[in-house]
Amino acid sequence: MEKNEITVRDADLCAAAQEGMDEFIAVFTNRYLEVLGGALTGENMHMLNGEQISLLAYIMFRDEVMDGGFVQLIHNGYGPFIFENPFAKAMRLMGAHDFSKLVYKGRKLYEKYRDELTRECSDEEFMALFEQFSEFDELDDAFVEMEEEVTAALAHYVDEHIDQFATIVKE
Numbered sequence: 280m281e282k283n284e285i286t287v288r289d290a291d292l293c294a295a296a297q298e299g300m301d302e303f304i305a306v307f308t309n310r311y312l313e314v315l316g317g318a319l320t321g322e323n324m325h326m327l328n329g330e331q332i333s334l335l336a337y338i339m340f341r342d343e344v345m346d347g348g349f350v351q352l353i354h355n356g357y358g359p360f361i362f363e364n365p366f367a368k369a370m371r372l373m374g375a376h377d378f379s380k381l382v383y384k385g386r387k388l389y390e391k392y393r394d395e396l397t398r399e400c401s402d403e404e405f406m407a408l409f410e411q412f413s414e415f416d417e418l419d420d421a422f423v424e425m426e427e428e429v430t431a432a433l434a435h436y437v438d439e440h441i442d443q444f445a446t447i448v449k450e
Contacts, residue, residue: 285314285331287445300434307331307437307444308338330443333369336360337433340382341426348419349385350408353396362386370429373436378422378429385418 287310295302311331315323319335327335340361343352352361360366362385371379389396392412400408422429437444 285310285327285445286448289447289449292447300431303434304334304338304430304437308335310445311335328443329369330373330440331445333366333373334433334437334444336364336366337370337429340366341430344419344422345426348409349388349415350396350412353389353393354405354408356397358389358393358397362389370433374432375429377425378432381418381421381425385415388412388414388418 285307287306291306292303295306311327312318312335315326319327319332319339324332339357340352343355343357352358361382367379367382367386370382396408396412441447
């Protein structure tokens, strides 16, 4: 099936660029989610190209890890999407080299602890996972420290390759 043409308004991009890099990226990712009906699924993934999926994956990764670390990311079901796909490679190709290395480190721990971290559990058991799998703490801390730099690198990449992420319309 042919990809949908994703359009964003030039005025929205200009306004967002004045606000900051997070807002600039959000113009794209919010539009992707709007086109997808609110969520990326196996059934609608074909509507985006690889670059668009990678940018949306980064936002999902960032939001999960900033909220609850790698443990939450994996427990909430994002492990296969992030670690079993070429997400780390895409991030490297988009200029986020150190982040790519961090994702590869996360993949090793994901592969080691996947079964325990994805098991159904109560809220209390979930909270205990953070202590049980403290190996992820170093990765969590590293991402928190590099998040602004990663987001800036991706925003710069999007700006330099904007036609891969959306068609800009002037209204």
